[in-house]
Amino acid sequence: MSRPPLSKQDEGDGMTSLDLVPTNAGVDATAPLLEVRDLHVEFKVRDAVTKAVNGVNYSVNAGETLAVLGESGSGKSVTAQAIMGILDSPPGRIAKGEIFFQGQDILSLSEKERRKLRGSKMAMIFQDALSSLNPVLSVGFQLGEMFRSHLGMSRKDAKAKAIELMDRVKIPAAAARVNDYPHQFSGGMRQRIMIAMALALEPDLIIADEPTTALDVTVQAQVMDLLAELQREYNMGLILITHDLGVVADVADKIAVMYAGRIVEHAPVHELYKRPAHPYTRGLLDSIPRLDHKGHELYAIKGLPPNLQQIPPGCAFNPRCSRAQDICLTEVPALAPVTERDGTELVGRGSACHFWKETLHG
């Protein structure tokens, strides 16, 4: 399999003095692939300001999958758009914060430099593949565009690459279907094509925004498996945005749960499922339908997500929270490390709840 002439080795993930230092500290020695620091995004429409993202921190390493979990309006997609640089602006605006990609502060780059990153270094997969593909162009042409516009390939070579990519994402009879239009493919096949487009230039980071939400359950698993497989193969960082806890469990390494534009809890995936440290996470887990609870009423978190133009003071979750006390109405809980009962720190975990102890251990 021929690879596009884009070598990842030149990109400062090695070959410097860092290599000489024994990297026993692991994470500290090499900067993460992507690091989001204290990101704030707001949308200003007339007089109203919608605070969509209010201080998000997360990082993803190469080969790692971060699942970002949250309801609609929790700010998970807006964060992704800010990372990609495709925020609708105006009215959207990054009010504060930094985004480092491969050690580079990408918010300080010019629009042209950002555009060069998109597609070649970082790419995005959207929810609805039918509407994300141009209906008047054949899929082969759209796949080929990646090579033609980024690498200046000829039409013919680009088409050959397109067929190769379609084979890669396991579309049957790729050579025969390369000239077909998006509407001639099934939903799963279309999402495969979107994945192929995102992977075309072997980016280092993929953001998948609810990639399987529009698909049948059986197809969901296939597409997720494919995505996970390709991610391992290319050693990419993957941010998986979803509201579906089921999708996350198998593929993610760690999870960040978002609520009202903040991360309320983060943890390695299995620990989060076993022992949530935030009442909201607990509520999400409890509201998954379970076979062994047949006949019981399904749990639902009461209330509605907050209006992002008027986020309640204190903890944004307090109106819906069963543990809420006076402190929750006034003080915003910081995202703090959580520990076992005996005080040993739980690595990679954090919760933004005044009562995480009670939630975790209680």
Add this chain to the structure above:
Amino acid sequence: MTELVTGTGEPTAADPTAAKQGAEPSVARVSQWADIRHRFFANKLAVVGLAIIVLLILTAVFAPLLAPHDPLRQDLNATLQSPGSGHLLGTDALGRDQLSRLIYGSRIAVIVGLASIFVALSIGIVLGALAGYFGRWVDTVIMRTADIFFAFPLLIGAIVIILLMGRGVLPVVLSLGVFQWATFARLLRSQILSVREMDFVHAAQALGASRSRIIRKHILPNSLTSVLVYGTSNVGIAIVAEASLSYLGVGVDPEVAEWGNMISAGRGFMGAKDFMWTYPSIAIVITALGFVLLGNGLRDALDPKLR
């Protein structure tokens, strides 16, 4: 099924296709154009419209062969003759052969109709695209200008320009073009406003497509269809307007064989020599109808969802 096709298909595609197609059989491999063609020809009215237009254009092109007489030759010994053997559709007050004038008149109709819409579309597409894509003050300036052009009734506006430029085919084409661009600009702008928010435009952005590539490959192809369809329907309207100008005496030169001129010449003989104005009127109605039917047919064929 597949085996039968492999012989004629692309040699590179043939083998893996035959093997793998078992997994996903019977996918109709029809090209988009074949699809559109099929839908168009399945629509009887569209075919009628197309036939009328083809006939009109053939008449215009081969007018010298079809016309029995010189449309400009006056025969003062045979004026105002009723339709009959010598002159199939009679003669006018100057003894000119009505049928020949009708046939030659199709030339002016076709030329002015198509050219004025071409002018209107050119201006409208450029300005509409600028307004729709860039928005803000560009949008405001262009759309308020369009409003000004909207405020003029088509004929009144055209007459003003013709008064400034003088009579003739070119002034008629330009004046009709200049006073119709605003509709196309508005239509294209609104299309672009909706298309540029579509997911595939965001997706193209997220995959690093440049601004000009997004406009050319993603936004325009998805916005232009309805503008072009509307343009087709409007050719008929332009032809009616052109004939009206000539009828009012501000169109092409009164000598010229042209439908509006013919109706105008027959005006004085209404009730007595009705053949003088009925035939050119029928020609105008059928032509306008043809373009409207063609436009509707194209719309339905290009976007079946719109119906």
